[in-house]
Amino acid sequence: MNGTPALDKLPTSALAMYRSIMVIGALCALMIVTVFNATEARIARNREQALAAAVNAVLPEARVTVPVALDAAGALHTADVLPALPVFLGYDADNQLVGAAITGIGMGYQDNIRVLYAYSFERQAIIGFKVLESKETPGLGDRVETEAHFIANFEALDAQLDATGNSLANAIVPVKQGEKNNPWEVDGITGATITSFAIGNILNDSASEWVPVLEANRQVFAQAPAQEGNRGAGE
Amino acid sequence: MPVNKASNTDEFVKGLWRDNPVFIMVLGMCPALAVSNTALNALTMGLATSFVLLMSAICVSSLRHFIPRETRIVSYICIIASFVTAVDYLLQAISLELHKSLGAFIALIVVNCLILGRAEAFSSRNRLVPSVMDALGMGVGFTLALLSIGAVREILGAGSLFNVPLFPDGYQTWTVMVLPSGGFFVTAFWLVVVNWIHQRRALSP
Numbered sequence: 001m002n003g004t005p006a007l008d009k010l011p012t013s014a015l016a017m018y019r020s021i022m023v024i025g026a027l028c029a030l031m032i033v034t035v036f037n038a039t040e041a042r043i044a045r046n047r048e049q050a051l052a053a054a055v056n057a058v059l060p061e062a063r064v065t066v067p068v069a070l071d072a073a074g075a076l077h078t079a080d081v082l083p084a085l086p087v088f089l090g091y092d093a094d095n096q097l098v099g100a101a102i103t104g105i106g107m108g109y110q111d112n113i114r115v116l117y118a119y120s121f122e123r124q125a126i127i128g129f130k131v132l133e134s135k136e137t138p139g140l141g142d143r144v145e146t147e148a149h150f151i152a153n154f155e156a157l158d159a160q161l162d163a164t165g166n167s168l169a170n171a172i173v174p175v176k177q178g179e180k181n182n183p184w185e186v187d188g189i190t191g192a193t194i195t196s197f198a199i200g201n202i203l204n205d206s207a208s209e210w211v212p213v214l215e216a217n218r219q220v221f222a223q224a225p226a227q228e229g230n231r232g233a234g235e
Numbered sequence: 236m237p238v239n240k241a242s243n244t245d246e247f248v249k250g251l252w253r254d255n256p257v258f259i260m261v262l263g264m265c266p267a268l269a270v271s272n273t274a275l276n277a278l279t280m281g282l283a284t285s286f287v288l289l290m291s292a293i294c295v296s297s298l299r300h301f302i303p304r305e306t307r308i309v310s311y312i313c314i315i316a317s318f319v320t321a322v323d324y325l326l327q328a329i330s331l332e333l334h335k336s337l338g339a340f341i342a343l344i345v346v347n348c349l350i351l352g353r354a355e356a357f358s359s360r361n362r363l364v365p366s367v368m369d370a371l372g373m374g375v376g377f378t379l380a381l382l383s384i385g386a387v388r389e390i391l392g393a394g395s396l397f398n399v400p401l402f403p404d405g406y407q408t409w410t411v412m413v414l415p416s417g418g419f420f421v422t423a424f425w426l427v428v429v430n431w432i433h434q435r436r437a438l439s440p
Contacts, residue, residue, distance in 0.1 A: 012303035012304065012305055016303050017303050017305055017306045020298075020301055020302050020303055020306050020310060021306055021309065021310065021313075023301070024298070024302070024310045024313055024314060025313060028313050028314060028316075028317035029317075031317055031318075031321060032317055032320050032321060035320075035321040035324050035325065036324055039324040039325060039327065039328040042328040043324065043327045043328050043331075046327065046328065046330070046331045047331065050331050050332075110339070133335075135338065135339050137339075142338065
């Protein structure tokens with residue numbers, strides 16, 4: 001912008017520039033909103049199906065799953081509408097409570113990571129894990145979904161409560177690859193340190209919040225509630 | 236405006252072979268290397284990019300007299316980014332699994348220099364029909380190139396094509412082919428083949 005107009009064209013007026021950007025911006029916004037509205041219902045349905053499949057994958061023993069939520073007073077009740085981070089109780093074929101599938105969220109390397117994990121009442125441990133949503137670096141961070149030794153962390157990750165029943169006996173801690181010595185440690189991935197540590201921290205935060213609540217309500221929800229409250233996520 | 240003597244068919248055909256975006260112009264290499272690990276991913280990425288290429292060519296060409304020179308880049312990027320957002324939603328509506336397997340690369344179509352390159356070099360200077368033909372040719376050429384990389388990588392690396400197993404159970408998969416390095420090997424192989432054929436043709440009388 002040294003004030004010398006191009007030889008072939010006169011300088012464009014500021015108004016024309018504003019006008020072009022405003023009109024294009026408005027058209028683009030209109031298109032995005034239209035597409036969003038047209039696809040919203042379908043995407044929500046796909047998400048619900050994917051969540052049901054994920055619950056089934058982390059808690060295969062469960063035949064029936066029931067979504068639960070905490071109310072304002074902190075009491076656990078069956079949820080009619082799925083909250084942003086849904087939690088499901090899983091019941092086996094005899095309607096006995098076997099475990100819970102819990103959604104957790106936390107910051108990864110690029111963006112929030114949403115995970116689903118299963119808690120077993122009998123073993124007092126995390127017994128299954130699946131990434132629901134992540135934008136981690138392809139080939140590096142996304143190895144948390146594929147790396148066998150990392151997945152093996154969640155075959156039996158200790159999540160026992162301490163004597164008070166209000167917090168985990170041992171916090172779940174991520175450690176560097178190959179340095180796992182205790183059942184409550186998450187063996188990380190070299191080359192995906194931030195993402196694998198993030199997963200360990202997400203599990204610790206979520207389990208610290210949910211395991212005490214679930215254990216406290218274990219007797220109340222020991223049997224599957226009446227049929228109308230059930231959602232067939234495990235089917 | 237440059238005089239455009241090439242026929243519409245020629246505008247279409249040039250993207251397939253003579254000016255193939257991946258093998259000749261070497262544009263859009265990031266998705267070409269990254270999401271060509273399976274034939275299905277390659278095909279989806281190719282189609283998504285083609286859609287954005289086509290729609291942005293239509294918009295840029297139709298609005299070429301309306302967009303001043305000074306604001307053209309911001310206008311093109313705005314148009315391209317909007318269509319990429321639309322593709323993102325559409326893919327999620329079609330299949331979440333597919334959307335997840337393409338990961339961050341859907342959003343990264345915005346910065347695929349092939350699209351901005353064609354908008355700047357072609358659509359902004361040509362009428363609607365040649366622009367559409369150019370975008371279609373480039374899109375199909377890009378898709379075919381990705382598919383040819385993806386097919387080789389999937390066959391060698393996973394022993395299947397479009398998830399259909401091709402070999403008996405004993406087949407030893409060549410895992411490196413589905414890893415990032417496999418993308419470089421197969422792309423280099425195709426670059427050699429395509430450019431060798433081009434050179435032979437140029438030399439032959």
